Amino acid sequence: MATDKKRNFSDWVTVGSICLFVIGIVISVGASKRPQEEEGLRPPLSDTNYLCSLQSYRRHILDDVIEEVQEHGGDRFEEEAARKRILSIPYSSLEANRQADLAFTRRTYQEANDHRDLCPSP
Structure with missing residues (x-):
C-alpha cells in the first residue's frame, strides 16, 4: 500500500514537472513572437525617419481636411477646429490609419488593373 502511494506521488511530481516545462516553453515562444507594438519597437526605419513619415502623412490629412472645409x-x-482635431491624433492611430490607407490603395489598384473576365461568356 505504501509503495502505491509513493508511486502515485512520484507520478504526480513527474507529470507536474513536465507540465511546468511545457508551460515554460509555450511562454518563452509566445514572448519571442510578440508584435512590435508590444515591445515598443519601430519599423526598420530609424526613429527620425519614422516620425517624419508620420508627420508627412498628418500634413497630407490636414491639407485634405482643410480643403474639404473650404x-x-x-x-x-471651422478650419482651426479641423486643424486641432487632426493634430490631436496620436502617432499610433496615425500609423494604423496610414497602414489602412495603403492597404485600401493597393487593393483598389489591384482591382482596377484586374482585367480578368469574371463572368463567363455565354
Missing part, C-alpha cells in the same frame, strides 16, 4: 464654405474657426 469647399463647403467653412470659415477660419
Whole structure:
C-alpha cells in the first residue's frame, strides 16, 4: 500500500514537472513572437525617419481636411477646429490609419488593373 502511494506521488511530481516545462516553453515562444507594438519597437526605419513619415502623412490629412472645409464654405474657426482635431491624433492611430490607407490603395489598384473576365461568356 505504501509503495502505491509513493508511486502515485512520484507520478504526480513527474507529470507536474513536465507540465511546468511545457508551460515554460509555450511562454518563452509566445514572448519571442510578440508584435512590435508590444515591445515598443519601430519599423526598420530609424526613429527620425519614422516620425517624419508620420508627420508627412498628418500634413497630407490636414491639407485634405482643410480643403474639404473650404469647399463647403467653412470659415477660419471651422478650419482651426479641423486643424486641432487632426493634430490631436496620436502617432499610433496615425500609423494604423496610414497602414489602412495603403492597404485600401493597393487593393483598389489591384482591382482596377484586374482585367480578368469574371463572368463567363455565354
